[in-house]
Amino acid sequence: MKAIVSITLLCATLAGCSNLGEPNPGATAAGPVQPSRLFLQQVGSNSAIVKWRGAASQLCLAPQAAELSQSPRCLDARDSDGGHREVLIDTLVADTHYYYAIGGYRSDSYQFHTAPNTGSIPADGRVHVWLLGDSGTATEQYSGKYTHPGEAQQVLDGFLQYNKAEGGEDLDLILLLGDNAYTDGTDAQWQGAVFDLYREQLSSAAVWPTIGNHEMGVGALTLPTGTGHYPGASTSADPDAYVSRDNMSPRRIPYLDIFTLPTAAEVGGVPSGSEQYYAFDYGNVHFVSLDSQLTARDDAQRLAMKQWLISDLSSNQLNWTVVIFHHPPYTRGSHDSDSKPASMFGIDQPIIDMRVEFTPIFEDYGVDFVYGGHSHSYERSYYLNGHTGDADSFDAKQHAELTAAGTPALGFGDEVYPQISANSQQDDKVVYTVAGSSGKVSLHRSGRASGELDHPAHIVQALDSEGRHGLAELGSVVLDAEAHQLTARFINERGEVMDTVVIRR
Amino acid sequence: MKAVVLLLALLPTLAYSHPGDELGLQRLQHLIETQPQQQMLFIKRGALYTRAGHFSLALADFERAQTLGPAPAVSFELGVYYFQRGQMASAAEQFDQYLGSYGTVPAALEYRIKTARQLGQVEQARDLFELLVDQSPYANPSHYLAAANTEIEAQSPLADVLLLIDRGISRFGPVPQLQLVAIELELQRGDYQQAISRHQTLAAATGQSPHWLAKQAQLLAAGQRREEAVTLARRALQALRNQTSTPARARLDKQLTTLLTDIGSH
Numbered sequence: 001m002k003a004i005v006s007i008t009l010l011c012a013t014l015a016g017c018s019n020l021g022e023p024n025p026g027a028t029a030a031g032p033v034q035p036s037r038l039f040l041q042q043v044g045s046n047s048a049i050v051k052w053r054g055a056a057s058q059l060c061l062a063p064q065a066a067e068l069s070q071s072p073r074c075l076d077a078r079d080s081d082g083g084h085r086e087v088l089i090d091t092l093v094a095d096t097h098y099y100y101a102i103g104g105y106r107s108d109s110y111q112f113h114t115a116p117n118t119g120s121i122p123a124d125g126r127v128h129v130w131l132l133g134d135s136g137t138a139t140e141q142y143s144g145k146y147t148h149p150g151e152a153q154q155v156l157d158g159f160l161q162y163n164k165a166e167g168g169e170d171l172d173l174i175l176l177l178g179d180n181a182y183t184d185g186t187d188a189q190w191q192g193a194v195f196d197l198y199r200e201q202l203s204s205a206a207v208w209p210t211i212g213n214h215e216m217g218v219g220a221l222t223l224p225t226g227t228g229h230y231p232g233a234s235t236s237a238d239p240d241a242y243v244s245r246d247n248m249s250p251r252r253i254p255y256l257d258i259f260t261l262p263t264a265a266e267v268g269g270v271p272s273g274s275e276q277y278y279a280f281d282y283g284n285v286h287f288v289s290l291d292s293q294l295t296a297r298d299d300a301q302r303l304a305m306k307q308w309l310i311s312d313l314s315s316n317q318l319n320w321t322v323v324i325f326h327h328p329p330y331t332r333g334s335h336d337s338d339s340k341p342a343s344m345f346g347i348d349q350p351i352i353d354m355r356v357e358f359t360p361i362f363e364d365y366g367v368d369f370v371y372g373g374h375s376h377s378y379e380r381s382y383y384l385n386g387h388t389g390d391a392d393s394f395d396a397k398q399h400a401e402l403t404a405a406g407t408p409a410l411g412f413g414d415e416v417y418p419q420i421s422a423n424s425q426q427d428d429k430v431v432y433t434v435a436g437s438s439g440k441v442s443l444h445r446s447g448r449a450s451g452e453l454d455h456p457a458h459i460v461q462a463l464d465s466e467g468r469h470g471l472a473e474l475g476s477v478v479l480d481a482e483a484h485q486l487t488a489r490f491i492n493e494r495g496e497v498m499d500t501v502v503i504r505r
Numbered sequence: 506m507k508a509v510v511l512l513l514a515l516l517p518t519l520a521y522s523h524p525g526d527e528l529g530l531q532r533l534q535h536l537i538e539t540q541p542q543q544q545m546l547f548i549k550r551g552a553l554y555t556r557a558g559h560f561s562l563a564l565a566d567f568e569r570a571q572t573l574g575p576a577p578a579v580s581f582e583l584g585v586y587y588f589q590r591g592q593m594a595s596a597a598e599q600f601d602q603y604l605g606s607y608g609t610v611p612a613a614l615e616y617r618i619k620t621a622r623q624l625g626q627v628e629q630a631r632d633l634f635e636l637l638v639d640q641s642p643y644a645n646p647s648h649y650l651a652a653a654n655t656e657i658e659a660q661s662p663l664a665d666v667l668l669l670i671d672r673g674i675s676r677f678g679p680v681p682q683l684q685l686v687a688i689e690l691e692l693q694r695g696d697y698q699q700a701i702s703r704h705q706t707l708a709a710a711t712g713q714s715p716h717w718l719a720k721q722a723q724l725l726a727a728g729q730r731r732e733e734a735v736t737l738a739r740r741a742l743q744a745l746r747n748q749t750s751t752p753a754r755a756r757l758d759k760q761l762t763t764l765l766t767d768i769g770s771h
Contacts, residue, residue: 273677
């Protein structure tokens with residue numbers, strides 16, 4: 001989506017826009033009030049959901065900013081879980097820009113672009129996506145102290161710097177890879193770590209999340225030092241078993257009250273019947289969000305999710321397929337995907353189950369990129385097939401796409417990955433990326449002084465000062481899907497491109 | 506909700522594995538040596554022993570756990586232990602104790618429903634299921650599969666099982682997790698027409714993909730509707746060969762070729 005010339009409004013609010021739907025319950029004597037949180041959900045080619053928290057009960061919409069004060073289309077909100085209000089806007093036109101106001105309140109960022117028709121390329125030639133993993137440190141406190149102050153902001157700044165330098169293209173989608181609201185995923189932490197920090201981005205691009213371990217609050221854990229409740233340690237599969245440090249009464253995970261996610265293929269894909277895992281289409285890209293935190297922890301639910309995934313992927317005919325879930329199948333950062341460390345305490349069991357049970361499906365059904373977080377670093381794999389074991393069982397000649405010289409292809413320069421593998425003549429390989437450093441970098445791993453970033457399935461990062469298979473840098477991922485090329489870049493907090501991987505078709 | 510495994514096992518693509526138990530056991534044994542008064546450690550180890558079928562070791566751990574903290578904390582895993590051993594009355598007693606202490610925890614309710622079924626308490630099982638589903642707006646298709654599974658385990662008529670699945674379909678729409686199981690059950694009772702009709706409900710959601718066309722062709726062939734099967738199988742093959750080749754599509758191509766050969770049209 002090309003940059004949109006920012007409209008300059010004479011007033012930040014549409015004070016005096018009395019025709020923006022009367023009466024205006026969101027307004028006070030001082031004028032319209034900004035919603036405390038506002039975000040877009042399920043933006044498709046002909047519909048979108050705008051969701052907010054605040055007194056306003058109406059949304060007004062127009063295809064031109066100026067029309068907002070003249071002849072807007074106004075819709076009443078419905079109350080939804082968690083004290084939110086939301087409006088489902090239908091009969092929108094594909095690949096078209098819209099401006100909106102909430103209860104008369106207007107901001108320059110209150111605008112969005114609908115998706116192109118399914119299977120089509122956007123008018124500007126590509127789908128522009130931002131991925132954030134483990135970004136939730138704006139609210140991370142232990143013993144009353146912020147542990148990573150300002151680091152998520154730095155990542156945002158780095159992205160904005162990069163994006164501006166590249167032409168200022170508007171985001172189409174934001175994908176959250178889990179652990180986006182430390183430490184317990186409380187509603188207040190979502191506010192501070194997500195809705196306050198990314199206020200502008202969330203009001204103009206749809207956000208699509210997945211559940212991380214920290215979204216599920218705290219869990220009981222027994223360590224050699226004793227037993228206690230620790231953030232991110234829940235091993236429950238039950239979304240109603242959420243507890244947090246400030247409230248140990250079991251209740252529903254706030255994540256499900258905050259987001260309105262598709263259950264009935266509202267934006268494409270096959271209906272899942274659950275907000276915990278879902279799929280959607282955006283232009284020529286099919287996206288799947290799996291639940292490695294709750295659903296994956298119960299054998300039967302995991303099997304049901306797998307069956308749904310097979311149905312969904314076998315029905316997908318779009319150019320590109322991207323899958324997100326929190327627990328990465330391959331990592332040696334602050335978590336270790338090998339079966340011995342990952343099975344310790346049960347917290348990381350989903351790492352093993354997702355690798356053993358789900359990676360073969362991704363490879364069978366033509367998935368291109370898989371993204372996770374959990375480890376607080378950046379690691380990106382070769383173009384892989386068939387590696388379901390521990391790190392020491394990785395054999396590049398067997399599991400990776402090879403160059404003509406017999407070395408594992410790196411995914412950029414002269415070694416971009418062909419969607420149809422040159423080795424197998426099938427679309428049977430996947431790039432797996434850990435992008436968990438959008439709020440902090442840590443390599444500490446239980447039982448070891450630090451993670452080694454030495455998983456052999458990940459490429460050696462040329463820009464890493466220690467030549468490791470990963471980057472211990474703050475950053476986020478930008479994904480661009482064009483007709484014949486899918487490109488992902490890791491952008492650090494200074495706006496520098498630290499890694500690029502390309503698949504061509 | 507492990508019972509659903511049984512139902513889902515009807516589907517040919519699924520397998521079950523859960524590595525890591527052995528390593529978890531080693532870890533727990535080490536922790537118990539250093540913290541022998543921690544009730545939770547014994548509960549967890551007992552649960553792992555139950556999963557592994559080491560019942561005497563499991564019971565010893567649960568009995569030890571009962572001396573180290575509140576008895577209801579042990580009830581869920583002890584209930585699972587009794588359930589696995591087929592001692593349904595004892596299992597029900599434990600699940601009731603757990604539910605009485607901790608409220609309507611879905612996992613405990615699911616086991617309680619299963620024990621009620623095993624004890625022939627059909628109406629109670631159904632009431633509990635209503636409670637489970639009504640309790641959570643976030644009930645998902647797996648809950649209906651679990652309930653359907655308890656009906657199968659209790660050797661209920663397939664019509665009753667299908668009724669339960671259809672309640673889920675009514676709630677969630679024709680999601681594949683439910684409808685594909687229902688189709689297998691329809692085939693089991695020889696109702697090919699109903700299987701075909703059910704699969705037709707997935708047509709829109711799947712965009713009549715080659716995989717959908719192929720499955721529908723297989724069902725039509727099984728229902729002796731040969732000409733329609735041939736037509737769909739050919740459509741599937743044609744669509745398939747216009748798509749990027751994946752391992753799944755390559756397999757499907759072979760299956761379709763075999764199907765057409767089997768019904769004499771290739």
